Each structure stands twice: as C-alpha cells, then as structure tokens.
Amino acid sequence: MITFAVFDDGTASEIVLGDFHEPSGDAPLKCHPITMQSKDVIDSAQTAFWAAYHVLKSLHYIESNERFAFPYQFKESRNIQVLGSSAGLGFCLKFAQVIHLAKTGQSLGFSIAATGVITDCTAQAQVTWVTGIKAKFKAAKLCMKSGDRFFYPSENEEEITREMREEALQGGIRMIPVGTPKEAVARLLEKFPQEVEPPEVIVDTIKKIPERSPFAKPSMWGILGALVLFIGIVIFLMWCKPLTATSELIASSEAQSTDRGLKIIPSGGGFRILFTSPENCYLYLYQLDSHKNVTRLFPNPDASQVRNPVISGRSHQFPDGKEWFVLDQNTGTEKIFVFAFRHPAQDLEEAFSRFDSTAVGAEKERFREELIRRLEDKSKACASAPRGCSGASDCFYKEHAFWHK
Secondary structure, eight states: OOEEEEOTTSOEEEEEEOOOOOOOSSOSEEEEEOSOOOHHHHHHHHHHHHHHHHHHHHTTSSOTTOOEEEEEEESSOOOGGGOOGGGHHHHHHHHHHHHHHHHHSOOOSSOEEEOOEEOOSSTTOOEEOOSOHHHHHHHHHHHOOTTOEEEEEGGGGGGOOHHHHHHHHHHTOEEEEESSHHHHHHHHSTTSOOOOOOOHHHHHHHHTOOTTSGGGSHHHHHHHHHHHHHHHHHHHHHHTOOOOOEEEEEESSOEEOTTTOOEEEOTTOEEEEEEEOSSOBEEEEEEEOTTOOEEEEESOTTTOSOOSSBOTTSOEEESSTTOOEEOOSOOEEEEEEEEEESSOOHHHHHHHHHHHTSOSSHHHHHHHHHHHHHHHHHHHHHHHSOSSSSGGGGEEEEEEEEEEO
C-alpha cells in the first residue's frame, strides 16, 4: 500500500506519513513536514491533507470531533527544482489510505502513483491539469506492478496517448482520471465500502428516554418511527438518484424509411450527435456498421476538443463546429451506442484499446468480437436493469440506428 508522487523529470518518490500523535490546540489537522525545503510542496501537501480530511468526513470515515497530527516526508531525498504543487493528489490519497487502514484494519492491497494539483482545502476542491504527464506516467511505470493504479487529472485525458494506454494495459496498471479529490478518494476506496452506522445522537437519545416519558407511549413511538422512515426515504432517494441525459442524432440529409422506420443517410452523407446531461459524466460514443466495423466517435481528439468528463448543463455536439461524421461506402443498418457513466468505463476503454492497437489478423478479429459483445452487453445492462440503487443508476444508454443507403 505505497503511494508515489511522480515528477516532470521522469522520477518518483514515495510519500511517507509518520505515526499519529496527540494534536496541540483546537485545529483538527496538524501536519508537520520533515526534510522538505520547497514551499510549493509544503503548501500543496497542506492543501491536499485538508481536502482529504473534509472528503473523508463526508464519507463517514472521520467523526466530526476527531483530530489528527502527524509528520510527513518523501522517503527519498528530492531535487527541489522538479517539485511543485502537482504532488497534491498524491498527498491527498496517501492520507485517505492511512485513515482507511486505521479505521478498518484492511490494507487496500495495491499501490498507487498520482499527480494532480488540488485547488483548495475543501471537500468541493478540484483536481486540475499538470505538466509533463508523459514523463510522470513513465515514472509511474517504473515503480508500479500489475494491479496498481495511476491517478491523474481528467483535464490531462487528451494527452494520454494510445501507446501509454497500451503500456498500462500490458503492465496491468489501471489508469484513473479524476476531476475532484472526492472522486479520487471514492475511486481509491470503492472496493472497501464503509457501512453506515446509526447516528450516535439518535441512539443516545433513545437510550436516555425515561420509562415514564411521554415518548414511551405507543403513539409517540409511532410518530418517531414515521419520522425516521421519512428521513430514510429522503436519503435513499438522494443516494439513488439515477443518471439522466439526452442524446439526439442529426443527419446532414435524411428521409424516413417506409419499411424499417429508420432515418436514411446516403454514402458520403453525414451525421452529428447532440448530448446534454444535468451532471458531469463520462461519455462514450461508438459506431457499429453493417460490416462489423467499430469506430469510437468520442473520446476522439480528431473529432472533438471536448474531454471527459463532459460538463453538465451544456449542449455538446460531436464532431465540433460545422464538421460531420461522414459515411463510407459500406451500406446497411448502422448503430450508434451512446453511453454515459458517473465514473470512467474502464472495461470499455480496455476492450477498445486491445482492438484498436492490434494489427490485422485473427487476433484483431477476436478483439473486435470481444468489443462488440461488450458493447451489446453493456447496452442491455444499462437499458434493462431496474433503476434505483443498482448499477443502472450510474449508467445512461441511448441507441441511434439508421439506414446507410
């Protein structure tokens, strides 16, 4: 369970937190740097620890009255010229790892490398763009093994090349883009969900009700039970709010088919996809033609400058500007898969990477069939699973079919 910060010069350094000790004063968090001379690093560490502290409180890992004091440092001595605020995400996730181990007694069972600037000390902070992402990924590869994870800002997603993804896939390293410390901590701890305990204040109040109290009457217990049930329903509905979005296919020239009920788009014609979501989400657009050719329309830097996660409340058009996705000469029924998720779809990304990076041959065909099967299984799971507290709550799916004439 090691956490590495990675740097622009292609090197990495392990982040070490010392033992917790009794904090002085009333501040809930006291973190003391050791053998650190860079003010940028110290400032980024302080900001990251505070952001992690507030995030862990919101996730019920930390009680409201808990205080922490601890030393921190890099295990290896560092050339201060290459250090900066991009180590913030590493400090944030290291604190989350240590608290998780202290609270549950369970190690996460994998190491991480991280880079990302954390904007402020709150649970609403953002993780923003960093320089030198390729050199930092190279550093992460050198210190990680299969099963480990590399966290980086979502704003750097366009700079993650196909070669980098292939190398991560071959090494068994999970690439995890994040936009906020809260998302980063949640993705770090997602395999170890914490059970929510009954609020102590309610339990203590019930225990202290005297035997002759008016609250001991059945009618008052009924009112209290109804109130608890109501609060539970409100929390349930908020927690289980499904992901919603709208998607529309616009054709450059079209007519209505009389026999299939589909839009007709001729060879050489084109189409666009319009997409809107009320919350930030990770969008994936795939085109499957009648010859089983699969094209990823988004994310696709050749077609759009938009990056995942797509921003809420905006109407996004793919491709950008006045461009169209133009059809080739392979006629027949074609299908556009539109997926949106609250978190990156690692399985889709890996399946497409295997297919896209493989040369023509039997293995290419096998990866093509695997990708198509995964797309179809994913679409069925998103479309047919019950809404509410299930996997479908985090998934939006829309299918656009048309006749390519």
